[in-house]
Amino acid sequence: MDLQLSGRVAIVTGASKGIGLAVARTLFEEGAHVVATSRTRTADLPDKVIHVAADLMDPQAPARIVARAVEEFGGVDILVNNAGGPPPGVTLPRVGSLTPGDDDWREMFEFNLFSVVRMVRAAVPAMLERGGGAIVNVSSGSARQPSAMNVDYGAAKAALNHVSKALSEEYGPQGIRVNTVSPGPVLTDWWTKDGGAADVIAGMAGADRDSVIATLAPEMMKLSTGRLVHPQEIADVVAQLVSPRSGSTTGAELVVDGGFLKEI
Structure with missing residues (x-):
């Protein structure tokens, strides 16, 4: 299947390993111009993928990333907000709602919610200049499966789901589709x-x-x-969602979790 991504400009965050690396490589293989961002570049990224070294805990980083995409390729068509999970230096799981302190909560929301909000804020004007685009936010099954384990992480991802749905309503009429992918483990x-x-x-x-x-x-x-779940299984779903062939899919949450979520 031709996903019609040839020549489109994609930004992928958290692209040094795991899901983000799989997404960046998949979009590149489908013909997209890819700007990958992470704190360090991995040798596994294709040579022609542009890498922007950035820490998304830095509020100034999103503007620099988008500016580089515009400089290199003339605009932005796709944004995959994959960066998330444990903030730098944090190990999960954490058990118990009393375990994370105020700073832990702030860092978790900074990395998993606020960095996404800032990336969207930076990318949307560039997308609108090109007549639209596609955003995929990588959430988690934990957003809809409350637990005493990693409660701050689950709460941040639940907030991300809300923001994603709101963005899809706001920008859908202007040609920007916003969807969420929720992996399991x-x-x-x-x-x-x-x-x-x-x-x-x-x-x-x-x-x-x-x-x-x-x-x-x-x-x-x-x-x-x-x-x-294998990272490539997430990347394949992301590639489908950002493709014009998913032109009527917006405001959706696609779950790729090996059966983790049980509710209807």
Whole structure:
């Protein structure tokens, strides 16, 4: 299927690894001009992908990223707000609503909500100049599955879902589609790195990292597929959503979670 992305200009945040890297590579392979942003560039990004080193906790970063896209390619057609999860230096999971303090809450919302709001604020004028565009915000199943684990993270993503829906209503008539993708647990660095989620859960359960990833986490989260989601599975859905072939899809939340969410 031709996704009709050739020549379109895409910004992807959090593109150094995991979902963001998979999205950046997929859009590039589909013919888009990609501006990838993260704190550091990874060797896994294709050489022709433009990388902008930025920390999205910096309120000035979004304007610089959009300006670089306009400078290199003349505008912006696509924005994928993937950066999120644990703020820099933070390890999740955190158990208990009393565990995160005020600073933890502020950092979580800064990274998972406010940085997205600022990216949208910077990109929308450039999209409107080209007659429209497509925005995909990467949320989480945790936004609709309240839990005492990572309560601040879930709350920030729930707020992101609300903002995404509001943006779709505001800008849909002006040609900008806004959708949300909500992954479940994805096999990324968040889980697999030393001291990451798998190690934290292993310490709590008296298990080892490999068994947590292969068996314990899917069982604990009641994943119907019996495994964690692969980043490419998220990237494929994002690519479809930003494609003109999804021209009537806006204000939607697409869940790619291995069966994590059970409600109707």
